[in-house]
Amino acid sequence: MHQNDFLKGRGAQQNVHNRFERHIYEKRADFLEFCRIEGELSDTNKTEYIPIFPKTIVNKVTSPDVGMEYSMNPYQGCEHGCVYCYARNTHEFWGFSAGLDFERKILIKKDAHLLLEKQLKSKRWNARTIVLSGNTDCYQPAEKKFEITRRCLEVFLKYRHPVGIITKNALILRDLDIIKELAKHQLIGVNVSITSLSEQTRRLLEPRTTTIKKRLVTVQTLSENGVPVNAMLAPIIPGINSHELLPLAKKVSENGALSFGFTVVRLNGAIGQIFTDWIKKAMPNSAQKVLHQIQDCHGGTLNDSRFGIRSRGEGKIAEQIHDMAKLARKKYFSTSVFPKLRTDLHEQYKDGQLKLF
Incomplete structure (x- = not known):
C-alpha cells in the first residue's frame, strides 16, 4: 500500500460490513477512478454529529x-479512533459500521443529564457507582462542543x-471544579487510559x-487535587506495547496514580478484520508477528469470548504479561489503595437537597 493511501487521523481504514445489514457497501475501482479524473473527493472524512x-x-x-x-454513555461512537476499541461492535446495533462509521458518525444524547436526574430521583433507585462511560469516552472531542458530561x-x-x-482525554480538567467537590465527599474515582509512552505508537493506535504528556499531567493534576486516579494501561498488545508495562506503571505511579489495571488485547467481532487491515497498512513489517502473538494469547484466534479469560489471555506470552504486572504492583503500588466510593449520602439528597428530617 502506498503511504499516501493511508487515511491519517483515523484508526480504522475502512468501513467493514455490518453483520445486521443485508446489503454490502463498497467503493469500486471504477468509482475511485471517476473521482480522480473529475478531481473530486471520494470521501470527505468529516465527523458527523447525530x-x-x-x-x-x-x-x-x-x-x-x-x-x-x-454505566452510562452520553455519546455512541468515538472520534478518538482507537483501532482496538471493543466498543466498535456496538455501532452495528445503530445501523452503522464498526469501522470508520464508529469514528465519524457520533450519536449525541443531549438529554442525558435529564434522564440521569430522573433515574437518581426514583424511589426504586439505590445508590451504586455509575461509570461514565462503559462504552465510549465521555470526554471525546464532541464533549468540548456539547458539554453533556x-x-x-x-x-x-x-x-x-x-x-x-x-x-x-485531558479535557476532563475543564471540569476540575465539579470533580474536586465530588472528591471531597468521596463520590468520584477517575480512570485515565494510557496505552504507551511513545507518541509514535499513540498516534498510530x-x-x-x-x-501522552498531557495524560500524565492529567493524572498528576487530579491526584494533587485529591481525586483518586487509577491508570488503565490497556490494552496490552504483544509486539506493540507489551514491553512498556513496567515503565508505564512506574510513570503513572510517579504522577500520583493509586493503582493500575490492564487487559490483554482481544479483537472481538468486526474488530479482528479492522485491526488486521489497519496493522498491515500501518505496520506492514511487523503485522504478521503481532497478529500471531495475539493469537497465541487466545488459543490460536484473535478473540476469546469466555468470561474471566477473554481479557486475561492464556499461554506463555499472556503469562509473561501478568508476571510483569505483578512485579509492577509490588515495585510501584505496594502501599497505595484506591478508595471505595460512598453510597450512603445519596438517600438524603433524593429531592436534590439535604433532607433535615
Whole structure:
C-alpha cells in the first residue's frame, strides 16, 4: 500500500460490513477512478454529529468480568479512533459500521443529564457507582462542543451520588471544579487510559487522542487535587506495547496514580478484520508477528469470548504479561489503595437537597 493511501487521523481504514445489514457497501475501482479524473473527493472524512433521544440512560452491566455495575454513555461512537476499541461492535446495533462509521458518525444524547436526574430521583433507585462511560469516552472531542458530561457531573454532585469516569482525554480538567467537590465527599474515582509512552505508537493506535504528556499531567493534576486516579494501561498488545508495562506503571505511579489495571488485547467481532487491515497498512513489517502473538494469547484466534479469560489471555506470552504486572504492583503500588466510593449520602439528597428530617 502506498503511504499516501493511508487515511491519517483515523484508526480504522475502512468501513467493514455490518453483520445486521443485508446489503454490502463498497467503493469500486471504477468509482475511485471517476473521482480522480473529475478531481473530486471520494470521501470527505468529516465527523458527523447525530442527535438521538433514548428513553433511559443508565445501563445495568451484566458481564461478570467488566468490573462495574452500572454505566452510562452520553455519546455512541468515538472520534478518538482507537483501532482496538471493543466498543466498535456496538455501532452495528445503530445501523452503522464498526469501522470508520464508529469514528465519524457520533450519536449525541443531549438529554442525558435529564434522564440521569430522573433515574437518581426514583424511589426504586439505590445508590451504586455509575461509570461514565462503559462504552465510549465521555470526554471525546464532541464533549468540548456539547458539554453533556459536565451537565451529568453537576447532577451527580447535586444528588450526592457516586460516579466513576474512564477517559484518555485531558479535557476532563475543564471540569476540575465539579470533580474536586465530588472528591471531597468521596463520590468520584477517575480512570485515565494510557496505552504507551511513545507518541509514535499513540498516534498510530489512537489517532485523535490527547498526547501522552498531557495524560500524565492529567493524572498528576487530579491526584494533587485529591481525586483518586487509577491508570488503565490497556490494552496490552504483544509486539506493540507489551514491553512498556513496567515503565508505564512506574510513570503513572510517579504522577500520583493509586493503582493500575490492564487487559490483554482481544479483537472481538468486526474488530479482528479492522485491526488486521489497519496493522498491515500501518505496520506492514511487523503485522504478521503481532497478529500471531495475539493469537497465541487466545488459543490460536484473535478473540476469546469466555468470561474471566477473554481479557486475561492464556499461554506463555499472556503469562509473561501478568508476571510483569505483578512485579509492577509490588515495585510501584505496594502501599497505595484506591478508595471505595460512598453510597450512603445519596438517600438524603433524593429531592436534590439535604433532607433535615
